[in-house]
Amino acid sequence: MSPVLGERLSRRHAGRPAAQVRIVHLGVGNFFRAHAAWYTEHAPDADEWGIAAFTGRSAAVADALSAQEGLYTLLVRGEGGARPEVVSSLSAVHPGDDLSALRRYLADPAVVVVTSTVTEAGYKRAGDGGLDVSDPDVSADIDALQADPLSGIVVTTPGRLVAGLLARRAAGAGALAVVPNDNVPDNGAMVARVVGDLAGHVDPDLQAWVADNVSFVTTMVDRITPRTTDDDRAVVRELTGFHDVAVVPTEPFSEWVLAGDFPGGRPAWDAAGARVVDDVRPFERRKLWLLNGSHSLMAYAASILGHETVADAITDPVVRSWVEEWWDAAGPHLDLPADDVTAYRGALLDRYRNPGIRHLLAQIAADGSQKVPIRAVPVIRAALEGGVAAPGATRLVAAWVAHLRGLGAPVTDARADEVTALATGTVEEAVRHTLAWLDLDDERLVA
DSSP: OOOOTTEEOOTTTSSOOOOOEEEEEEOOOHHHHHTHHHHHHHSTTGGGOEEEEEOSSOSHHHHHHHHTTTOEEEEEEETTEEEEEEEOOEEEEEOTTOHHHHHHHHTOTTOOEEEEOOOGGGGOBOTTSSBOTTSHHHHHHHHHHHHOTTTOOOOSHHHHHHHHHHHHHHHTOOOEEEEEOSSOTTHHHHHHHHHHHHHHHHOHHHHHHHHHHEEEOEEEEEOOOOOOOHHHHHHHHHHHOEEOTTOEEEOSOOEEEEESOOTTOOOOGGGGTOEEOSOOHHHHHIIIIIIIHHHHHIIIIIHHTTOOBHHHHHTSHHHHHHHHHHHHHHGGGSSSOHHHHHHHHHHHHHHHTOTTOOOBHHHHHTTHHHHHHHHTHHHHHHHHHTTOOOHHHHHHHHHHHHHHTTOSSOOOOTTHHHHHHHTOSSHHHHHHHHHHHTTOOOHHHHO
16 A cells, blocks of 8 residues: 555555564664664564664654654665665664663563663763763662662663663573674673673672673674754655654665674674674774774864865865875774775765765764774874874864864763863863873873
8 A cells, every 4th residue: 555645654554564572772863773773674584573672861752753653764865866765673662761661671581682872971981981880870770779679760871771681680581682882992891891880789699690691792883874854854755755753864884793692692684784703893993993083083173164064074175184194093003904994994985975964073073072082092092102193193182172172063072061171271281181181191292
């Protein structure tokens, strides 16, 4: 049956029947829907792997997707135009505070995978990489779960994971895999640390149970996915006839590399193009340094020049030269063949120039306090160990300092008060304070 023009997207006219829920996802933003949900959709056993997805704090996305029975249109924008695809892998969508649903799913032995995309800041890490127990929300979560392990109200991602695992342990539902999909090095170990820390505060026996029953998979993820615009929704309506309030625009390119155990099984993501490897780190560093690093460089430096998007910025010869210099500084320190690095750089330029993707520099600039330490600092340290200051690398930190001083994209950061205070005083003072905060206190960098 064909849709009536403007009819809301639903399984009546599009997509597959909802599959049994076997995956729970935390953080149902655009990236997840363009990436892990898309790989699940394209797995040959997709009919066996439904996803129950939970939002962050807002219920708006859950309401929009639930009204469409979990369906949404992925709008793949490339140089050849826009191609719509209906994704059916979300069997249920809930607001993040629906803890009863979360506990119910995690207590079900059929659910064997938990994925997450909540940004670096969402995992509530302290400076040493462990759980930030000084965070008021983290402290409240610990108190709530100590007082009531099976019904306590929690608000953080580590708290929600531990609440679900408490329910799973109580139900005897067996082992599962936790699969973070955020741009954080060794993200599996990172989530294992914060979850283990919180579990230990709540119940030391739970900490031991987690170690025995939960695997933490490390991933590298890549697909440029900007915010949805009214134009995206209008294009989908024109191409499909459907009124879709949950459209997700993205690029043709996609990459997913995973390493770790899945004790209860997983979808055949590798048949959909994902790579399952023994060691994610070479791919992780390539993406983190070359793509994410150059993104941050453009977000801070190119926005000062007045550019709003990646596509605008990369056409500026000055910005292009900055990006190339950054790659020249980072590339030699990757544990990959030089030909692979060169090919990846060329592919990135093609992706950045894609006129169909409006990737806002202001969006990329957010949460620099989490991003700069992992995108810029390792490259700068590697250059210093080689005996050079590498201006192509240090420019990123200089641009971040300028950003914190009010130039270019606005500061949107969970630690805004802390990091903007670093950039006060004279420019030299701001640079020195920021370098010290980044643990890069080297005179060669100040000049």
